[in-house]
Each structure stands twice: as structure tokens, then as C-alpha cells.
Amino acid sequence: MEKIIKIEGMSCQHCENRVRKSLESLGNVEIIEISAEKDEAKIKVSEKIIIDQVKEAIEDAGYDVIDII
Numbered sequence: 520m521e522k523i524i525k526i527e528g529m530s531c532q533h534c535e536n537r538v539r540k541s542l543e544s545l546g547n548v549e550i551i552e553i554s555a556e557k558d559e560a561k562i563k564v565s566e567k568i569i570i571d572q573v574k575e576a577i578e579d580a581g582y583d584v585i586d587i588i
Contacts, residue, residue: 521551521563522570525585526577529555534582541580545572558585
């Protein structure tokens with residue numbers, strides 16, 4: 520399933536890379552796009568991954584998850 524995650528606090532490519540690294544560490548996450556300009560990440564996840572894990576990984580990287588659509 521595809522999800523769009525609204526993220527607050529990203530301002531540059533370095534921020535995008537931190538979010539990417541955090542999401543990649545979860546496994547079972549296919550990253551479609553991460554955009555600091557749009558304040559969002561588009562991902563595809565398997566049913567096995569819990570969305571709370573995605574939120575926690577992004578917040579552990581230092582960013583705030585505003586919404587997951």
C-alpha cells in the first residue's frame with residue numbers, strides 16, 4: 520500500500536537523506552520520493568510493516584510527522 524507522510528522540519532537534501540536512511544532501516548519500505556520542498560515522503564509498504572514504526576523512525580531522525588495519508 521502507498522502512503523504519503525506529511526513531515527515538518529525538513530529543509531534541505533541533508534534532511535531528505537536522514538529521513539531516507541531512517542525509513543530504509545525498517546526494511547519492507549520502498550521509498551518513492553522524499554521532498555523537503557513538499558514536506559512529505561511517498562512510500563510503499565508491505566502489510567507487514569506497522570505505520571507506527573514508520574512514524575517512529577522519522578521522529579527518531581528528528582522530524583515531526585504531521586499526517587499519514
